[in-house]
Amino acid sequence: MYTNLILLVSFVAQIWAAPNKQNDGMHPHLPVNPIGSLKVDPAEDTSAYWNENAQKTVQEIISRQLNENVAKNVILFLGDGMSIPTIAAARVYNGGEEIQLAFDKFPYMALSMTYSVDKQVPDSATTATAYLGGVKANYGTIGVGPEVPREDCLGMLNVSNHVLSIGYYSQLQNKRTGLVTTARVTHASPAGVYAHTAERDWEADSDVLDSFKDPTVCTDIATQLVYGETGKNLNVIFGGGRNRLLPEEIEDEEGHDGKRVDGVNLIEKWLEQADDRQYIWNRDQLLALDTSNVSSILGLFAHAHMDYNLDRDTTMDPSLAEMTKAAIEILSTGDNGYFLFVEGARIDMAHHDAEARVALDETIEFSKAVQAAVDLTDEADTLIIVTADHAHTLSYSGYASRGxxxxxxxxxxxxxxxxxxxxxxxxxxxxxxxxxxxxxxxxxxxxxxxxxxxxxxxxxxxxTHGGDDVAVYARGPWAHLFTGNLEQNVIPHLMSYASCVGTGYTACDAAN
Incomplete structure (x- = not known):
């Protein structure tokens, strides 16, 4: 009995003595089991504090006025892989459990179901078809309906199978359009704005050949960006991915070889399509732009994906917020409004590598980009949606003390x-x-x-990705429609309703 008691005491002592190890000094922390906890405000220890805060929130909610203006502008922010646990953990990373990210302050919110037609857990390609085109489709496909299996080249060539994005329909209404991403501009999510392909990996003609397909038949995504009906009309294209637009015998501005084997320099081909087009490749050029005098611009800031913010050369590579700010300023010069897609792509990529610190930091950078949009736009005429394409398997658990x-x-x-x-x-x-x-x-x-x-x-x-629902945050005209539990493909239909674009029922129809 005494031996067992000694073992028990020893075991408990081990638990309480388990290392609360300090790291390199850059990220100091509190002990796991401190007495008490960190308070943002000493008044948190009173019931009155929480009752007063709750009553303030009640008053804010009941005083909201429905905004039923037509949305002149629509901005869709996509935090790739930004699951709900990612958002909660990013708040703490950003300063505390009670800290709100930019989109946490939006007045309306829904949940989005992300499964694809053929998979319980989706990828970024099929989800792009849903939240940009309004149709759920098969894993790995972009801008084509569920009639097209993955790698079905003939199916993707059939225009009756094409899913047209809200970007396309906005262009039909003479709105200016653009995309911003920290990934390659030919990657799955941004490609959802303009491409129609049975294989997300067919970003360059060499990628098509790697699948033992004919690139003269199965048009690669980069070619669709430059020559496609939607891609060629985009006013702003910001992101990485020079290598998918350049031939393998050409080095880009930073000494990296292209990946194309057809010998076509798609950057030059894009510039040749109009006299007023501009191409830039670094942060200085972006910040030096006279955004009031830019018609169409291609900014490729990396040979592949842009670097993580924690690794970014801030003298050469713009932040997501800087790209977003420039894009909004450029698109705002049009008289008929605009549609802008902004992706914080590398949240997802960090999660795939289990690099949680990087993923949370990328989420904060994404929040900064959302705040830049809020600061530059008017809630009266600009609908801003913030969502994710899918979740990840990250969990946020345990009983650590506050702070x-x-x-x-x-x-x-x-x-x-x-x-x-x-x-x-x-x-x-x-x-x-x-x-x-x-x-x-x-x-x-x-x-x-x-x-x-x-x-x-x-x-x-x-x-892997996670199959759980993701959040949808909304601010601006008709934002109150974004409530409840939505199929992911409903999102562009609601954006189209609010901005009076597309072939479905819209707010302009309802007003007549």
């Missing part, structure tokens, strides 16, 4: 070893057991490294 570093420990397991607040269901952060068979001691890792791969349950080279 604890979101990227450190959430508590201690019954084995006396710590576990992180942020974890993934699968991915490259899987930790093998120690030599003695015990759970890996995470406290010994260099978890303060920006690119540390956070723990996962199952080992995979790349963490």
């Amino acid at each position: 604890n570093d979101i990227l450190e420990f959430g508590g201690n397991g019954i084995d006396g070893r710590v576990y992180t607040t942020i974890n993934y269901a699968n991915g490259p952060g899987y930790k093998m057991s120690d030599a003695d068979g015990s759970r890996h001691d995470i406290s010994e890792d260099d978890y303060g490294d920006d690119h540390y791969a956070f723990p996962s349950v199952a080992p995979l080279d790349s963490e």
Whole structure:
């Protein structure tokens, strides 16, 4: 009995003594189990504080006036892979549990169901067809309906299978249009604005050849950007991906080879289509633009995807907020309004690598871009939607005290070893057991490294998407329509209703 008691006391002592290890000093944190917790306001310890805050919110909600103006402008922000746990964790990363991101302040919100026609958990291609084109389709396809299986070249050539985006319909109403992304401009999400393809990976003709298809028949996405009915009419194209537009024998401005094998320089071909077109490739050129005097502009700021913000050369590479600001200023010079698509693409890519710190930092950069749009636009005539295409497997759990570093420990397991607040269901952060068979001691890792791969349950080279619903935030004309639980493909139909574009029922029809 005494032996068992000694073992129990020893085990409890191990748990309480489990390392609250300080990292490199750059990210100090509170202990996992401190006495008390961090308060933003000492008054939080009173019931009156919470009652007063709640009553203030009630008054704000009941005083809202419905905005039923026609939306002259529509901006769709897409946080790629920005799951609800990602948003909650990003708030803490940004300063505290109570900190609101820019879109948290929007008055209306819905949930979006993201599954595709053939998959429980979707990818960024089929979801782009849904939230931009209004039709759910098959995994890996963009801008074509569910009639087209993946890699069905003949099916994608049949124009009756094409799904037309809200960008296309906005152009029909003489609105200016644009896209901004931190990925390649030919990547799955931005391609949803202008492309029709049975394979998301066919970004250049060499990619089509890699699939043993004929690129003269299966038109690659970059070619559709330059010559396609919607792509060729875009006024603003900002992002990465020079390599998909340049031949392999040509180096770009930073010494990287192109990927095209047809010998066609699509950047030059894009410029040749009109005398007033401009091409830029670095931050200085972007910031030097006279945005009041730009008709059409192509800005390619990286040979492939743009760098993560934490790795970004701020002297050469613009931020997402800077690109967004310039795009809005350029598009605002038109008389008939505009449609703009803005993607924070690299939230998703960081999650795939289980690099939670990077993913949360990219979410904050995305929030800054949303705030830039809020600051530049008028809620009376501009509808802003913020959503995600799909979730990820990141979880936010444990019983860490208020104010604890979101990227450190959430508590201690019954084995006396710590576990992180942020974890993934699968991915490259899987930790093998120690030599003695015990759970890996995470406290010994260099978890303060920006690119540390956070723990996962199952080992995979790349963490998967999640199938849970994602949030939709709305501000501006007809924003109150974005409530409840929506099929993802309803989103562009509501945007079209608010802005009186497309072939469906619109606010202008209702007014007549």
